[in-house]
Amino acid sequence: MQTLDSIQARRNVRQYTDQPIARDDLERILDAGRRTPSAGNWQPWNFVVVTDRDELVELAKAWERGGRHIAKSAATIAFVVKEPDDVRQRDLLMYDLGQATTNIMLAAADLGIGSGHSAVSDQTQAQRVLGFPDGYFAAFMIGLGYPADRPLRPQLRPDRRPLAEVVHWGRW
Numbered sequence: 001m002q003t004l005d006s007i008q009a010r011r012n013v014r015q016y017t018d019q020p021i022a023r024d025d026l027e028r029i030l031d032a033g034r035r036t037p038s039a040g041n042w043q044p045w046n047f048v049v050v051t052d053r054d055e056l057v058e059l060a061k062a063w064e065r066g067g068r069h070i071a072k073s074a075a076t077i078a079f080v081v082k083e084p085d086d087v088r089q090r091d092l093l094m095y096d097l098g099q100a101t102t103n104i105m106l107a108a109a110d111l112g113i114g115s116g117h118s119a120v121s122d123q124t125q126a127q128r129v130l131g132f133p134d135g136y137f138a139a140f141m142i143g144l145g146y147p148a149d150r151p152l153r154p155q156l157r158p159d160r161r162p163l164a165e166v167v168h169w170g171r172w
């Protein structure tokens with residue numbers, strides 16, 4: 001897929017087939033995350049990749065309301081980061097993690113692999129499953145898998161505000 005096609009085709013995919021994701025493809029997706037720009041190039045992310053079904057089921061319990069797709073994913077990438085020192089660092093962290101999320105999701109879409117965000121609510125459960133050290137937290141998770149609902153195709157009418165409403169040329 002071309003980049004613009006990936007942007008138009010990506011959507012949250014929360015139903016996955018049983019097909020595993022090849023290790024090479026997972027590494028390409030993770031490399032897209034690694035290449036993300038960040039403030040001062042501090043690269044705050046660590047990616048913990050879970051593929052074991054029992055572990056995925058346990059990981060999904062870290063956000064029971066909105067993370068059910070994690071249990072059914074072929075692989076989930078958890079973003080594990082150091083606790084920020086202050087509000088400014090937290091803002092930068094969230095900006096940079098958002099960018100890493102997009103890089104990862106677009107790389108996945110490029111390979112025909114669906115992806116779905118999940119927040120993390122229960123840090124104790126996340127730490128139990130992922131085994132990260134104290135002083136870190138799991139900020140977000142991205143479930144990955146081949147779409148079970150419909151293939152990824154550029155969406156002609158995305159559920160988005162119209163361009164003319166969002167864009168102000170030259171001045172508001």
Ligand SMILES: Cc1cc2nc3c(=O)[nH]c(=O)nc-3n(C[C@H](O)[C@H](O)[C@H](O)COP(=O)(O)O)c2cc1C
Nearest residue numbers: 010011012013014063065066067116117118119120
């Ligand atoms: C910061 C953030 C957190 C999100 N958290 C969740 C979540 O916990 N569970 C979930 O199912 N979707 C989650 N989403 C997905 C959004 O609901 C989804 O991106 C939005 O509705 C637009 O749909 P689309 O991605 O299919 O275009 C999250 C998205 C973002 C950007």
